[in-house]
Amino acid sequence: MKKLEVNKNDVVVDFGCGPGFFTIPFAKTARRVIAIDVQAEMLEKAAKQAEENNVKIEFLQSDGKHISLPNSTADLIFLSGVFHELDDKRAVLKELSRLLKPKGRLAIKEKAKRSFNPLGPPIVKISEITDCMQNAGLRVHDTVEIRNDALVIGVKHVA
Numbered sequence: 001m002k003k004l005e006v007n008k009n010d011v012v013v014d015f016g017c018g019p020g021f022f023t024i025p026f027a028k029t030a031r032r033v034i035a036i037d038v039q040a041e042m043l044e045k046a047a048k049q050a051e052e053n054n055v056k057i058e059f060l061q062s063d064g065k066h067i068s069l070p071n072s073t074a075d076l077i078f079l080s081g082v083f084h085e086l087d088d089k090r091a092v093l094k095e096l097s098r099l100l101k102p103k104g105r106l107a108i109k110e111k112a113k114r115s116f117n118p119l120g121p122p123i124v125k126i127s128e129i130t131d132c133m134q135n136a137g138l139r140v141h142d143t144v145e146i147r148n149d150a151l152v153i154g155v156k157h158v159a
Contacts, residue, residue, distance in 0.1 A: 003144055003151060004107055006030050010075040013099060015064060016082030020046030020057075026078070027055035034058045034074070036067065064092035072101045080109040083132075084124050093136035100156040106138055112150035126150050 001022070006012060010030040014023045017035035023046055027033040035057050037043050043059045050057045060068065065088060077096050086092045096106055110124040129152045130140045138154030145151075 001025055003142075003153075004076060004078065004105075006076060011073060011101075013069075013074045013077040013096075015077055015079050015096065016085070017046050018042050020049040022078060022080055023057060024049055024053050024055060027053070027057050030076075032058070034060060034069065036060045036062050036064070038063045065095055067095055067099060069099055071098055072104075073099045075101055075104050077104070077106045078109075079107070081111070081121055083108050083110050083129060084122050089128075089132050090135055093132050093138075097136040097138055097156060100138075102156060102158045104156045105141070106133065106136075106154045106156075107151060108133075108154075109146075109149055109151045111148055112145065113148040115148045124150075126152060130154075 006026060006029045008031060011032045012026045012030040013034045014026060015036045017023045017037050019042060023035045035046050040061055043061060047059055108129050111121045112126055114123055126143055133140055133154035137157055139157055141155045142153045
């Protein structure tokens with residue numbers, strides 16, 4: 001979370017929010033948080049967590065190919081363990097890029113190395129993430145390895 005440098009003026013989109021593990025901390029820091037998930041039941045769980053933590057979050061259901069938000073909405077869009085599940089990565093990243101403000105950041109966290117446990121999410125090559133980001137018009141700003149995970153941060157080009 002510290003590496004993402006979220007501040008009190010930011011609009012954050014947590015795409016693939018699940019039950020709100022990252023959404024709640026974002027909502028405690030950012031000005032506005034929008035949680036998006038393809039599953040209604042995950043949005044319901046995240047909404048319950050938001051209520052229990054007394055934070056305001058907006059919720060949208062979407063697969064990421066068409067998100068009903070205006071262009072240049074977000075300062076940060078965050079995906080954790082979601083990229084590998086996208087059936088059309090390029091289309092989703094293009095749509096997410098549309099939502100970013102100029103100089104907005106897209107941060108993708110995925111499993112990059114296998115741990116001792118053979119179970120769990122698949123390994124995603126960092127190069128696959130960076131290629132998709134670049135194809136969506138983003139410049140790769142930083143790549144951070146956190147244990148077996150990688151956090152890749154892209155920035156929207158300024159025209």
